[in-house]
Amino acid sequence: MFDIKWIRANAEAFDAAVARRKGVSVRSSDLLAIDDRRRDIIVRLNQAQEKRNAASKLIGQAKAQKDEAKAEALMSEVTALKDSIQQGEAEERAIELELHNALAVIPNLLFDDVPDGADESGNVEYFGRNGTPETVAKVRAPRPSFSFAPKEHYEIGEALGGMDFEVAAKLSGSRFVVLKGQVARLERALGQFMLDLHTNAHGYTEVQPPLLVKDDALFGTNQLPKFEDDLFFAGHAGGRLALIPTAEVPLTNLVRESMLSEEELPLRFTALTPCFRSEAGSAGRDTRGMLRQHQFNKVELVSITSPEASVDEHERMLGCAETVLQKLGLHYRVMNLCSGDVGFGAKRTYDLEVWLPGQDTYREISSVSVCGDFQARRMDARYRPAGEKQAPRFVHTLNGSGTAVGRCLIAVMENYQQEDGSVLVPDVLQPYMGGLKSIGGR
């Protein structure tokens, strides 16, 4: 969420920044006009309140001195102010809400070096800060070659008896799957492997958050008010709770409405959770298989940092997510999202796209974003800088998948498939599979 004071001081920069965003037509002048009216209301209200407070003090003194006549006179004088104060308070509430609502739907400011582009076709491959195609090739697995036509994951999974979309449809409708046997275990192994990696090697604290959250939390991480249609809600007496679309919501909101000390930063949280998405805008897309489900597991990474540390933390987090794919021996590329593809709350986003030989294409398996203080403002999450008395500052937040477990299962199955329909278990997962080296093989 933008700070109206910042917009006032940087009107041209704001207009230029907003112009880079798709489908946003707001201008600084619109917002400043609301703010002007707001200030005007506040000034008049404050003056009335000041008068009332001064008179009330005098009444208190008069009463203390038993001067009832004087008190009566003052009281009748102030009574007239009551209406205008109450009206002013109502006006202030209304205008604050108007400004808040206007600001709440404006997407975050992009970093200057985010490439311009209308949609994902404008994304640019990213090789790291000082990287090149050659340097990344040294650490990433090459694209696998097959002596046979590689199958898609659902063909492999169904043939192994480990993926059942038909029975899932009976239970829950489309975009659900039932995993069974060693495929289910492989999915579990992937989640455990990722969680262990991030907690043991990357310094993240494991969290088991609630999977149902309030609207306030969703506002904090930008799902509300603009993206309500993407959510599932569980209704209950007296309200509703949303099923989390990503653990970014509970993990980031862990610091909401708090005053951290600088020494605590950075905070790094990770969680393996189911995620629930209505996929309202994706009707007809990716309907085969388990690429796009209403429910899937994901390991999420969230960092809370000082403003100075967030840009470096972004690169670090990207590295944490990449390590997952490197250890699994999966071929992938990193894309620096263009202006038309970066999400609402992010200043910059890197996507990890894993190679799916069955689909013969790269597919997103992780998205790593730096949000600056955008979410912190929405959550009121601040920290007090160390040293002499300093004003509190908003923290910076980052989030990334590390990685989407369901999609990673797809990637493992397609990349490790054998001609006989079996799937080799990647080395790093074998300890999680009781030493099993192959599914469906012998």
Place this chain on the structure above:
RNA sequence: GGAGAGGUGGCAGAGCGGUUGAAUGCACCGCACUCGAAAUGCGGCAUAGGGGCAACUCUAUCGGGGGUUCGAAUCCCUCCCUCUCCGCCA
């Protein structure tokens, strides 16, 4: 689910209709004392929004929201949360 108690500043904890943004203690930061430290003394120490070039000043905030009143931390309504007891339960 039933009955009760409670939510006050970084923390602990008073106040329960009148100059209270809020006693007191702890923590923290200056200064004094000291060779230094401790102890002690003095002073400072919330957040947000306005106005002002500035010094400064005004307003709001005692869980959230609404109300009564000239005036609310104090009274009323409502919601949320915490604790205790009983019941139920994985």
